[in-house]
Amino acid sequence: MRKKTFYSLLAPELTSLQKEQIALGKDHDLDEKDIAMYASSRYNFEQMREIRLALEHHVERRYVRSLCDPSLPAKKMKEMRMDLQHGRFPRTGIRNLEKTAAVLAGGSALFLVLALFVPEHRSTWHLNATEAEILQGERFDPMQYVEGYRKEDGVLVLPENVDTETPGSVLAEYRTVQNGTVTRQYLRVTVKEKSREELSGLR
Numbered sequence: 001m002r003k004k005t006f007y008s009l010l011a012p013e014l015t016s017l018q019k020e021q022i023a024l025g026k027d028h029d030l031d032e033k034d035i036a037m038y039a040s041s042r043y044n045f046e047q048m049r050e051i052r053l054a055l056e057h058h059v060e061r062r063y064v065r066s067l068c069d070p071s072l073p074a075k076k077m078k079e080m081r082m083d084l085q086h087g088r089f090p091r092t093g094i095r096n097l098e099k100t101a102a103v104l105a106g107g108s109a110l111f112l113v114l115a116l117f118v119p120e121h122r123s124t125w126h127l128n129a130t131e132a133e134i135l136q137g138e139r140f141d142p143m144q145y146v147e148g149y150r151k152e153d154g155v156l157v158l159p160e161n162v163d164t165e166t167p168g169s170v171l172a173e174y175r176t177v178q179n180g181t182v183t184r185q186y187l188r189v190t191v192k193e194k195s196r197e198e199l200s201g202l203r
Contacts, residue, residue, distance in 0.1 A: 014041055015045065016161055016170060016171060017045035018041070018043075018044070018045045018048060019171065019173065020045070020171045021038070021045055021048040021049055021052055022035060022039050022048075023171060023186055024052065025038075025039075025052050025055070025056075028052075028056050030052070030055055030056065033061070034055045034061070035052075037051055037055065037061065037064060037065070037068055038051035038052055038055075038068070042070040043070055044074070046074035047070065047072070047074050047077055049074070050067060050074055050077035050078050050081050051064060051067050051068060051077070051081075053081060054067060054081045054084055054085070057081075057085045059081070059084045059085060063084050064084070066080060066084075067080055067081060067084075124148045124149070124150050124152075124153055125146060125147065125148045125149035125150070125153050125156070125176065125183075126146075126147055126148055126185065127145050127146065127147070127174060127185045127186075127187055128145055128146075128147045129145055129187065130186075130187065130188060131187070131188045131189075131190070132145065132187055132188070132189050132190070133189075133190045133192055134162075134164055134189065134190070134191050134192070135191075135192055135194060136164065136165065136166075136167055136191055136192060136193050136194045137164060137165060137194065138164055139164065140162045140164050140189065142158040142159055142162070142172065142174070143158070145174075145187055146174065149176075153176045153178060153183070154176040154177050154178025154179070154181075154183075155176060155177045155178070156174070156175075156176050157174070157175045157176070157177065158174060159172035159173050159174060159187070159189075161173075162189050162191075163191070164191050165191075166191060167191050167192060167193035168190075168191055169188060169189065169190045169191070170188075170189055171186050171187075171188055171189075172186065172187045172188075172189050173185075173186055174186070174187065
């Protein structure tokens with residue numbers, strides 16, 4: 001069982017797009033050590049994506065570390081990632097591998113991934129869907145997607161980032177907190193734009 005580590009301190013630093021890159025890494029079967037390489041507020045979501053893609057393409061971690069420099073623009077990271085995927089290793093990146101590894105070892109990435117990963121906690125609650133569609137302007141009731149929740153599961157924290165007035169898609173995070181452990185589940189919420197006919201019907 002993994003403990004909640006500095007969650008209340010570190011998690012608020014991440015945007016929903018950064019959290020989505022972490023969720024995608026988990027969905028694509030990256031392990032904790034892989035995700036720890038980019039699960040840090042030091043990277044924007046585009047930088048996180050490039051590091052994640054390199055790992056998903058099975059580039060060795062020692063070479064992926066050449067990408068783990070927050071000062072590198074995402075565009076440059078992409079060029080380096082493509083080189084690595086084709087077996088071409090940037091000289092400057094290789095020279096900085098040991099230095100980057102040391103920074104990562106002492107940085108916040110490890111703490112952050114421990115905070116964001118779902119611990120092995122036997123909870124009874126679950127989401128009854130992975131995706132939901134809502135018409136623009138309709139009310140979003142987060143509890144209608146929760147099943148089996150008991151007080152024994154801990155404090156249930158519902159998502160607050162769903163704006164039904166704005167068309168688009170967001171990753172809504174549900175979590176329970178109990179005795180220092182966190183259980184998370186995600187719901188992809190898509191807000192569909194109303195047609196002109198529907199809008200005119202409201203007038």
